[in-house]
Every structure is written in structure tokens, then in C-alpha cells.
Amino acid sequence: MxxxxxxxxxxxxxxxxLGFLREDLDDESFKLVVQKLGYLLQVVGGLDxxxxxxxxSRGPYSKGLASIYRIVRDVDVSVLNDEDxxxxxxxxxxxxxxxxxxxxxxxxxxxMVLETVSSxxxxxRDVYPRPVEPLxxxxxxKRYIDPGIAERVWRILVEKGLC
Amino acid sequence: MDTTPALPPSKIVKKIFDEVHGYIEIxxxxxxxxxxPIFQRLRFIKQLAAAWLVYPGATHTRFSHSLxxxxxxxxxxxxxxxxxxxxxxxxVQLLRIAALLHDIGHMPYSxxxxxxxxxxxxxxxxxxxxxxxxxxxDIKAVLINYGFDPQEVVAVMRGRHREPLxxxxxxxxxxxxxxxxxxxxxxxTGVAYGVIDIHRIVSTLCIDGEGNLAILEKGLEAxxxxxxxxxxxxxxxYYHKTIVGFEILIRKIYEELSARIAxxxxxxxxxxxxxxxxxxxxxxWNDAWxxxxxxxxxxxxxxxxxxxxxxxxxxxxRGYKTVIDLSKMxxxxxxxxxxxxxxxxxxxxxxxxxxxVEVFVDDIKIVDDVHVQPRVILRRGASVPVSMVENxxxxxxxxxxxxxxxxxLDRYVAKARDLVRKIGLR
Numbered sequence: 001m002x003x004x005x006x007x008x009x010x011x012x013x014x015x016x017x018l019g020f021l022r023e024d025l026d027d028e029s030f031k032l033v034v035q036k037l038g039y040l041l042q043v044v045g046g047l048d049x050x051x052x053x054x055x056x057s058r059g060p061y062s063k064g065l066a067s068i069y070r071i072v073r074d075v076d077v078s079v080l081n082d083e084d085x086x087x088x089x090x091x092x093x094x095x096x097x098x099x100x101x102x103x104x105x106x107x108x109x110x111x112m113v114l115e116t117v118s119s120x121x122x123x124x125r126d127v128y129p130r131p132v133e134p135l136x137x138x139x140x141x142k143r144y145i146d147p148g149i150a151e152r153v154w155r156i157l158v159e160k161g162l163c
Numbered sequence: 164m165d166t167t168p169a170l171p172p173s174k175i176v177k178k179i180f181d182e183v184h185g186y187i188e189i190x191x192x193x194x195x196x197x198x199x200p201i202f203q204r205l206r207f208i209k210q211l212a213a214a215w216l217v218y219p220g221a222t223h224t225r226f227s228h229s230l231x232x233x234x235x236x237x238x239x240x241x242x243x244x245x246x247x248x249x250x251x252x253x254x255v256q257l258l259r260i261a262a263l264l265h266d267i268g269h270m271p272y273s274x275x276x277x278x279x280x281x282x283x284x285x286x287x288x289x290x291x292x293x294x295x296x297x298x299x300x301d302i303k304a305v306l307i308n309y310g311f312d313p314q315e316v317v318a319v320m321r322g323r324h325r326e327p328l329x330x331x332x333x334x335x336x337x338x339x340x341x342x343x344x345x346x347x348x349x350x351x352t353g354v355a356y357g358v359i360d361i362h363r364i365v366s367t368l369c370i371d372g373e374g375n376l377a378i379l380e381k382g383l384e385a386x387x388x389x390x391x392x393x394x395x396x397x398x399x400x401y402y403h404k405t406i407v408g409f410e411i412l413i414r415k416i417y418e419e420l421s422a423r424i425a426x427x428x429x430x431x432x433x434x435x436x437x438x439x440x441x442x443x444x445x446x447x448w449n450d451a452w453x454x455x456x457x458x459x460x461x462x463x464x465x466x467x468x469x470x471x472x473x474x475x476x477x478x479x480x481r482g483y484k485t486v487i488d489l490s491k492m493x494x495x496x497x498x499x500x501x502x503x504x505x506x507x508x509x510x511x512x513x514x515x516x517x518x519x520v521e522v523f524v525d526d527i528k529i530v531d532d533v534h535v536q537p538r539v540i541l542r543r544g545a546s547v548p549v550s551m552v553e554n555x556x557x558x559x560x561x562x563x564x565x566x567x568x569x570x571x572l573d574r575y576v577a578k579a580r581d582l583v584r585k586i587g588l589r
Contacts, residue, residue, distance in 0.1 A: 056335075061532075067528075
């Protein structure tokens with residue numbers, strides 16, 4: 001289950017490995033990254049952080065993460081055990097493969113890809129009624145998402161059996 | 164503009180007079196849900212657990228709040244339907260049902276015992292509400308008979324409906340639950356600062372270009388008032404030091420009695436809870452049941468005197484008292500009082516022979532994340548989260564109320580406060 005410190009540590013470790021901590025993210029983007037990584041750690045990594053995610057207009061959102069934004073940058077990751085770290089690595093591998101396939105270079109593109117990936121997975125698995133065409137659903141709701149990127153992400157998720 | 168009422172008049176079968184909203188109209192499906200024993204159970208669960216020990220008028224129930232939340236949802240959903248943001252008229256009824264049932268899983272004395280079950284079984288009232296909608300035969304039968312999918316009702320309740328707008332109405336910063344309970348709790352406690360302008364909020368609701376719940380700029384003052392009301396109610400009622408002290412006492416009594424008394428409603432597992440939901444016996448699990456257990460325990464020779472003393476304290480209004488209160492309102496960037504500062508004080512209290520010490524720590528959001536805040540549509544057409552509107556009061560409000568207190572039983576309070584004074588914290 002998730003203590004505050006454990007949640008923050010897992011997200012911090014992943015953010016660090018993906019390079020987000022080195023970037024100068026604005027406040028809204030930082031929070032968005034924390035939220036989406038938290039979701040992906042649970043759903044893709046299989047790490048039980050005890051977080052309950054709701055479906056809002058920017059994708060999966062958990063109130064439980066709103067209290068850790070301030071501590072993510074500085075938390076000590078040694079609270080994570082070996083099993084936790086394995087799951088963080090699993091999530092890292094998943095995301096870096098996507099970033100590499102999409103040739104995602106700058107941080108803004110990465111943030112958009114994170115939002116796209118997590119939103120598509122949530123549409124496929126967690127929302128109800130299930131949309132018949134999650135990709136179309138996403139593009140109708142989020143007109144700011146690049147359709148080309150969204151389609152490529154969708155194909156990757158289908159190949160990996162996540163959608 | 165379509166002026167068709169959101170709910171067909173033929174579906175209204177009853178009106179109930181509510182002290183907050185006046186007449187609340189009830190449809191056929193709502194009446195049948197309300198008439199189920201498991202919904203009627205909410206008449207026996209107070210909305211504010213132990214607040215009546217401080218505010219004698221605060222005896223209103225989860226039952227009236229559930230009706231109120233449904234009514235507010237009806238106002239909001241009807242408005243959004245009338246301006247084209249909800250296209251399916253049946254969804255107005257779906258949303259009303261979700262609001263009606265959102266608290267059906269509350270436990271005896273509400274949040275006082277919920278902490279016990281969160282620690283013991285990892286569940287809260289929202290989980291029980293979901294379980295009830297999915298598994299109680301009476302609720303399921305009504306929903307299915309009227310063509311509603313219990314799973315879809317649960318999806319709205321848990322914020323996982325396919326339509327993100329519906330989730331914002333139920334679990335955003337400006338949601339129907341909060342709107343009703345602020346009004347209701349303010350009325351019953353007499354705390355005037357909780358009053359909000361519900362009609363202004365509803366009449367200026369709209370949706371921005373990205374599907375977010377939003378307010379026209381002319382409704383900004385009403386929304387600012389909502390945030391201020393919430394801030395004051397947190398301090399004056401929901402986290403009132405004496406009320407929290409009694410909630411701690413009730414939780415302790417519950418823990419002690421559940422360890423000593425064999426009673427089918429001191430649930431020890433999810434399977435027991437599930438069974439009680441399915442066979443309907445859970446209807447007896449309410450405030451009155453716990454009160455009866457306490458009274459019987461006083462006369463039971465097998466119950467420790469310590470536990471009886473806790474019960475007598477509750478019955479004679481002698482609760483846990485604060486020794487030190489380091490609570491404060493903070494912005495995002497301010498230093499928090501660290502938990503280990505409180506732990507040091509606890510050690511010192513134990514060092515002078517006071518073993519029963521309770522530390523109460525909670526971080527309450529006054530202004531939530533920008534992702535769940537309502538947005539304001541400014542004159543030039545752009546929408547921004549309310550906390551980012553340049554001349555808005557919400558921009559300057561504290562973001563959190565950090566509650567940090569140490570409580571002891573009243574027989575130790577003089578000694579404890581003396582120690583705290585000597586170490587310079589009072």
C-alpha cells in the first residue's frame with residue numbers, strides 16, 4: 001500500500017530516470033507528470049500505491065497525489081524496497097520504449113505523450129461505459145493532442161496488450 | 164434554446180420538504196430507492212458524527228444530506244442540459260441517482276469510525292457505497308427495473324464515468340456534495356460563515372472549450388464565497404478541536420468494544436461486510452446500534468473498567484482535550500510543522516506517566532489542484548482555473564489547513580498542559 005513517502009519516492013525515482021527532474025517544468029506540467037506517472041506505476045508497473053484515480057479532462061487524476069507535489073523533488077528514495085524498484089524500472093522501460101519509438105525529444109512533447117498514454121490506458125481499462133473506439137474518444141475530448149502521436153501511441157498500446 | 168424540463172413532469176411522484184432547499188421533487192425511481200431499508204438506514208446516521216456535542220443543533224442526518232445532494236445535482240444537471248452540455252435527458256436522472264446514493268455506505272458515526280476501518284480493512288465509505296450499489300439486492304432491483312445500469316451509477320459515484328464532466332460534478336472542487344453539505348451544516352450548526360449563493364453558482368455554470376466545468380466571470384464572487392465558506396467551516400466545524408476530540412473518543416470506544424464483544428456488526432473482514440450487504444442486515448449498522456452496544460457494555464461485568472470509563476466520558480461529554488494545537492493555514496510554499504516535532508512532545512508526555520496520548524494530523528486542501536478546480540471564462544473568452552484569475556480572492560487564499568494537535572484524556576490535561584508550558588510551547 002502507499003504511504004506518502006513511498007508514493008513520492010517511487011514517482012521521484014521514475015521522474016529522475018526519465019529526466020523530468022532536470023527540466024524546468026512549469027507548475028501545471030510538473031503536477032501533470034506526477035499524476036500520470038503515478039497512474040502508470042500502478043497500472044503498468046504493478047506497484048500498489050493505494051491510489052484511486054478518477055477520470056477528468058486531463059486524464060487520470062488522484063487526490064492522493066495532490067499532497068505530495070511539494071515533497072517529490074526532495075524525498076529519500078531509500079524507502080523503496082527491491083520489489084518496488086523493480087516495478088519502477090518496469091514502468092521506466094515501458095515509457096522509454098514509447099519515447100524512443102516516437103522520437104520524443106523535448107520535455108513538452110514528453111508531457112503530452114504521458115498524458116496521451118495514461119489517458120488511452122484509462123479509457124481502455126478503467127472508465128465505464130467503455131468507449132467503442134478509445135482513440136477517437138480521446139481525440140474528440142482533447143483537441144490539443146497531436147492526432148499523429150496519439151495514433152502511434154495507440155498502436156504501441158495495442159501491441160503490448162494494454163488496449 | 165430547448166426549454167424542455169430536464170425531468171419529465173410525469174416522473175415526479177412526490178415532494179419532500181427540506182429545511183435547506185424547500186420542496187425537493189422525487190421521481191419514481193428515486194422514491195423506490197429512498198424507500199429501500201438500506202437507504203432508510205441513513206436516517207440513523209448523523210451527518211456530522213459528534214458535532215452535536217458542540218453545536219446542539221447539528222443532529223441532521225446522512226438521509227437529508229443525500230436528498231439535498233440529489234436536489235443540487237438536479238439543479239446543476241438541468242442547467243447543463245438546458246444549455247446543451249448534457250445531451251441525453253436520461254443522464255440527468257443518472258446523475259441524480261448517483262448523488263442520491265453517494266453516501267449510502269457511511270458507517271456509524273461517519274468519519275469517527277471510518278478511520279478504524281481504513282486501518283483495519285483498507286476501506287472507506289466510498290468503497291462501501293460502491294459495494295452496496297453493486298450487491299444489495301434491493302438497490303440493484305430498483306435500478307435495473309428502471310433501466311439503469313448499477314455499474315454506470317458506480318462509475319459516476321467513483322469518478323470513472325466515461326464523461327469527465329459527470330465526474331467533476333461528483334468529485335471536483337465545486338461539486339454537488341460540497342454545495343449541499345456546506346449549506347446544511349451551516350444551517351444546523353448556526354455557523355453563518357458557511358452560507359453560499361447556490362443559485363448564483365448554478366445560474367453561471369457552463370463548460371469551457373475543453374469540456375471543463377466552468378463559471379462565467381459574473382459568477383466569480385459566488386465561487387470565491389464558496390471557497391471562503393469552506394475554509395471557515397473547516398476551522399469552525401469539521402476540524403473544531405473539541406469535535407475532533409470526541410471523534411477520537413468514539414473511535415477508541417469502537418476499537419475497544421470490537422476487540423471484546425462478539426457482535427455481528429463489528430465486522431472483521433470484507434466477506435462479513437459483503438454478506439451483511441447482500442442479506443440486508445447491514446441496515447442495523449448505524450449510530451443507534453453503537454449507542455446501544457455502549458450502554459449494554461456499561462452493564463456487562465466482563466468489560467474492563469477502563470473501557471467503561473471511556474463510555475461514561477462520552478455519555479457525560481468529557482472527551483479528549485487538546486494539549487497543544489500547532490495547526491495553521493499555509494500556502495503551497497510554506498514550511499509545514501513536521502510530524503516528528505509532535506512525536507518529541509508525545510515522548511515527553513509519556514515520560515511523565517501519560518500513556519494515552521493521541522496525535523491528530525491531517526492536511527486539508529482549501530484550494531484544490533488546478534486540474535479539479537472550476538475554471539472561469541473571462542471576457543476575452545479564455546478560461547483559467549479560478550485560483551489563477553488575476554484579481555480573484557481565491558488566488559490569495561491559503562492552500563491548505565494543516566491540523567497538528569496532541570490530545571489527552573481530560574484527567575491528564577492539567578498535567579500535560581503544564582509540561583507543554585514548561586517547554587515553552589504554550
